[in-house]
Amino acid sequence: MSTLLVLAEHNGTTLAPSFAKLMGAAVALGKATVLVCGKGAKAVADDAATYQGVEKVLYAEHDSFARPTAEALCEMLDAHVGSAQYVLAAGSSYSRGALARFAARKGAVMLSDVLAVDGPTSFTRPMYAGAVNAKVDVPAGLTVLTVRATAFAEGSKGGNAAVEAIAAVPAKVANASVGVELTKSSRPELGSAKVVVSGGRGLGSKENFKIIEDLADALGAAVGASRAAVDAGYVPNDLQVGQTGKVVAPELYVAVGISGAVQHLAGIKGAKTIVAINKDPNAPIFKVADYGLVGDLFEIIPQWSGKAKG
Numbered sequence: 001m002s003t004l005l006v007l008a009e010h011n012g013t014t015l016a017p018s019f020a021k022l023m024g025a026a027v028a029l030g031k032a033t034v035l036v037c038g039k040g041a042k043a044v045a046d047d048a049a050t051y052q053g054v055e056k057v058l059y060a061e062h063d064s065f066a067r068p069t070a071e072a073l074c075e076m077l078d079a080h081v082g083s084a085q086y087v088l089a090a091g092s093s094y095s096r097g098a099l100a101r102f103a104a105r106k107g108a109v110m111l112s113d114v115l116a117v118d119g120p121t122s123f124t125r126p127m128y129a130g131a132v133n134a135k136v137d138v139p140a141g142l143t144v145l146t147v148r149a150t151a152f153a154e155g156s157k158g159g160n161a162a163v164e165a166i167a168a169v170p171a172k173v174a175n176a177s178v179g180v181e182l183t184k185s186s187r188p189e190l191g192s193a194k195v196v197v198s199g200g201r202g203l204g205s206k207e208n209f210k211i212i213e214d215l216a217d218a219l220g221a222a223v224g225a226s227r228a229a230v231d232a233g234y235v236p237n238d239l240q241v242g243q244t245g246k247v248v249a250p251e252l253y254v255a256v257g258i259s260g261a262v263q264h265l266a267g268i269k270g271a272k273t274i275v276a277i278n279k280d281p282n283a284p285i286f287k288v289a290d291y292g293l294v295g296d297l298f299e300i301i302p303q304w305s306g307k308a309k310g
């Protein structure tokens, strides 16, 4: 019997990029049963079976699993948790609601956004908007965890687990997902990009924000933004980086016209190198930046884009 039940996120065709890192976190806790709920997504289950540490994959096929609700996933977790000690998923809108409902139903301990597995009952997770990393000891028993995938190395492939078809369990709550609108972009996905260029209120307008997109394209980067830039309507809110936006962990993070509020910094703690461009030499972003350029972004960014293109 597996010690872990892992909920796999996917888009119907492929596993989410976070899955490999989720398995990197999972191996420290034991052998996993992976649950894949989908419609015509057997290939996803087959792929999950190739990760090391996976003992078995349970694949549930149902029309409603083209867009499963948190309630439906919660039912599936409940039906298949068995004697597992841990229920695990990458922290995302796909899994958070399901795991929270499941933990509440079971009266289980739940830790969100786990950054490290320190032992069987000991985990590190951020607190106070990422201002501190807390080591948390939990009592033995069923433990429900969402992990911050960017904090873990990818799990290895080379496994060959069996894939077992299971029946969908009807959700007790009569709700359904009526549609999903995905942002179409040729740029890398913000959460997993190696380079991110973010703009802030310093850009001044939606039209001016284009220079951030130009630089991002020249560097093959994803575009991000501060909340102030999002609130001002320069870019849609799925580009927001920070405490209430996306958490990013790129090799290079370029913060342009962003002051460096603690809520923004909470989203970039995992960035390897931070470059900040700001006209105010006292902007707090310079305290965390590896490289700082004090100057007018409207002069610096077009020059950088030009050099990167040329």
Ligand SMILES: Cc1cc2nc3c(=O)[nH]c(=O)nc-3n(C[C@H](O)[C@H](O)[C@H](O)COP(=O)(O)OP(=O)(O)OC[C@H]3O[C@@H](n4cnc5c(N)ncnc54)[C@H](O)[C@@H]3O)c2cc1C
Pocket: 199, 200, 201, 202, 203, 225, 226, 227, 228, 229, 240, 241, 242, 243, 244, 245, 246, 256, 257, 258, 259, 260, 261, 262, 263, 264, 267, 277, 278, 279, 280, 283, 295, 296, 297, 298
């Ligand atoms: C509960 C809560 C949650 C929050 N969550 C988030 C979050 O997830 N993400 C987030 O980003 N914020 C978040 N915030 C908001 C946060 O506190 C800041 O208000 C926000 O990050 C500021 O955005 P900014 O740096 O773009 O704007 P500002 O703080 O106004 O900074 C603009 C910067 O641009 C510089 N600048 C202006 N013109 C130029 C120029 N021509 N050249 C160069 N530099 C220039 C200025 O010197 C200034 O430093 C949250 C706040 C709260 C209360």
